[in-house]
Amino acid sequence: MLEGKRIVVTGAGAGIGAAIAAAARRYGAVVFGADIDPDTAVDGHYNVADEADVARLFEAAAAKMGGIDGLVNNVGIAGPTGGVEDLDPAAFDHCVRVNVGSTFRCTAAAVPLLGEGGSIVNIVSTAGIFGYPLRSPYAASKWAVVGLTKTWAMELGGRRIRVNAVCPGTVEGPRMEGVIEREATATGASPAAIKAGYTAQVSMRTLVTGTDIGEACAWLLSDAARYVSGQVLSVDGNTETLRTV
Incomplete structure (x- = not known):
């Protein structure tokens, strides 16, 4: 399906990014x-919120692969x-600088290639x-990236x-466990109750895996x-709400 494609994946050292790359x-x-x-086994270590590092990343990627056909801003x-x-x-x-800024910088560097x-x-x-109660910086940044996606598709x-x-x-994974712990602290609920809330808010009553996300990205x-x-494209078992408690 992707034979011959040359793909850059950011945040590829662990979690969803590693699953997408795989x-x-x-x-x-x-x-x-x-x-x-620096402890991750990837092709290069870069801070994609930094413009100079982004330039170095895409220069190295294009040189190593002979060009670029796709980018995953992860x-x-x-x-x-x-x-x-x-x-x-x-x-x-x-939060906004990293989540929105890195997506902008990487896309701007990739498009000419x-x-x-x-x-x-x-x-x-x-x-x-x-909406995502108690997580307004994260929600703001992610709604912004949806807007960029729609805009760049037109451009x-x-x-x-x-x-x-x-x-x-x-x-599923360590990152989500950290989110659950922090939300439990902020609300006074137990981590088990928060995790149960995340499962209950999905029609299919399930969490997803990085592999599920990787498969969707490969198709796109x-x-x-x-x-x-x-x-x-939501890969989520049909989320009904993000209110967990």
């Missing part, structure tokens, strides 16, 4: 994985948890299509570059989705 390779792509964590941070009156404005700004048939996939969240469609978003639901990166652009 899925792309499984379908025949050559992948350049980037991550900020980098994102959870941001602070709390009511609007309790949030640290600096922490709010940092993408030829006809190029594909960009932005990893968003169901928090980009629902780049004439060049036959597709732009789509994937909204993971609650993904492939020519099988050659006329799919400007879409927001």
Whole structure:
């Protein structure tokens, strides 16, 4: 499905990003994985919220792979948890800078390298299509990326570059466990109750895995989705609400 495709995946060192990179390779792509964590086994370590680092990333990726056919903007941070009156404005700004700024910077660097048939996939969240109590910085950043996805699909469609978003639901793993712990602290509920709430808010009563997200991204990166652009695809078992308590 992705034979011969050259794909950049940010945040590829662990979690969803690692699963996306693995899925792309499984379908025949050559992948350049980037991550900020120096202890991760990727092709290069870069801070994608930093413009100079982004330039170095895409220069290295294009040189190593001989060009770029696709980009997955996966980098994102959870941001602070709390009511609007309790949030640290600096922490709010940092969350938006990383989640929105890195998506903008990487896309701006990738577009000149993408030829006809190029594909960009932005990893968003169901928090980009629902309100998310106690997580306003994260929700704001993810709604913004949905807006960028729709806008860039319009801008780049004439060049036959597709732009789509994937909204993971609650993904199993250490990152989500941390979110649950912080939400439990903020609300006074137990972690078990918060986790049960995340499961109950989904029609299929399930969490999802990184592999589920990787499969969706592989399809969107492939020519099988050659006329799919400007879409927001939820991979979540059908989230009904993000209110857990």
